[in-house]
Amino acid sequence: MIRVVLADDEALVRAGVRSILGTDDAIEVVAEAADGVAAVEAVQRHRPDIAVLDIRMPRMDGLAAGAEIRRTSPGTAVVMLTTFSEDAYIARALGDGASGFLLKSGDPRELIAGLKAVAEGAAYLSPRIAQRVIAELAAGSGGGRMARTAAAQEQVGVLTPREREVLALVGAGLSNAEIAAQLYLVEGTVKAYVSAVLSRLGVKNRVQAAIVAYEAGLVSN
Structure with missing residues (x-):
């Protein structure tokens, strides 16, 4: 419930x-x-x-x-x-x-x-x-967009390959259950990965993590 x-x-x-x-x-x-x-x-x-x-x-x-x-x-x-x-x-x-x-x-x-x-x-x-958020990200150009991309890639660089994989799926909007099914993991393990990703990226929630994933190039529009 x-x-x-x-x-x-x-x-x-x-x-x-x-x-x-x-x-x-x-x-x-x-x-x-x-x-x-x-x-x-x-x-x-x-x-x-x-x-x-x-x-x-x-x-x-x-x-x-x-x-x-x-x-x-x-x-x-x-x-x-x-x-x-x-x-x-x-x-x-x-x-x-x-x-x-x-x-x-x-x-x-x-x-x-x-x-x-x-x-x-x-x-x-x-x-x-969601369309407005993505449009705002996509509207970035030149040095500002490049700086955001570089910063996001630096953030993502601290993650393990599996954590990057989980982050990409979070960025694609998948729930923990959907990520677990796609990666053949139990949902509890996915929750642990997501918590670790949020902590290592220094973000508060999955929306902010998804934005990092998008700007780092892990998710395409």
Whole structure:
């Protein structure tokens, strides 16, 4: 069972999201919150698998709440759910360690698929968000792009061949289970490899690791 804390300052939105998640027997909303402070408190109280946070909320916005949750409850993954898709929000959320970024305007099935992917250890970006992130990387040119590529290749250089292989698959968006199947490993071994890769690269989550993999040339657009 995937246990979720849901935070949004609009009761109707919370009801709608809860209704969508309620269509899947594998997901349970264990608590709701109407602001960021209450969201952090709910996570500390219930220790859910995932905190689904709106970005714009009173007292503490979702970005700040997500960062606090990652700091105080590292066992809980953070997924941002919002109507806003500005690059600044994306960059800050991912920089603070969010595992997912979904748009409220997306397909309801995408919400369920995204939470399941995150619960399985993958990162999940709404397709529209993923396109923007990749486009931003691809738009880099000249010395700036070359410098990022060189820096990423230096980061990747500390990895073992197997860790590089795992990183490439993380960059391709595969979950731990999918990586295990492709490499003929048990899922627990893949989790250990992924943890080691994140630590050795000095990144907070799989999204940041995927960006390193892309910039290092391990994954093609």
